[in-house]
Amino acid sequence: EDKVVQSPLSLVVHEGDTVTLNCSYEVTNFRSLLWYKQEKKAPTFLFMLTSSGIEKKSGRLSSILDKKELFSILNITATQTGDSAVYLCAVGTGTASKLTFGTGTRLQVTL
């Protein structure tokens, strides 16, 4: 059974802090790893990673994948209250590339 594990489950930080969210996986027929941000509604896409060691960056967010150790990290620098959300990691597998989601990390950024 495919498994995606995220840590920590929840995190409270002060505005301006840097955070690192972790995602490890055990799946068959890996194709891609995706990060999403979920606020009150459906997830919004952040990154898709398919190759090891290549950092993807968007503003204060960045992510990297290690296919040998089977994990990915999502970094957020200079956090803002608007970053408060649940961050979901999902792994795409198989020819249909269906996604298996982790349970998410709930991030709260306080003033």
Added chain:
Amino acid sequence: GAVVSQHPSRVICKSGTSVKIECRSLDFQATTMFWYRQFPKQSLMLMATSNEGSKATYEQGVEKDKFLINHASLTLSTLTVTSAHPEDSSFYICSGREGKETQYFGPGTRLLVL
């Protein structure tokens, strides 16, 4: 990014009735659409995968006769919850994919069955 809409955003129905949820890809053709269910404080659980013009593939434990999925065109998929019961109350989310890896999610439909 690609936009997916869902309708309705929220529905309350009586036990035993059927509810239809629509999922539309607005600015791309979704060759594959996915339906997920999310319970409070839990992650998304894939229910089924549908390809345009063919029957949906359901995940283990998901009753295909209860959750009817139709993907009649490249921009529209529907999920019908038949004979809904209170335990079907959940947040239902669809996503569309245009043939690449990335799935784009709709805003979700919150279903409450009384």
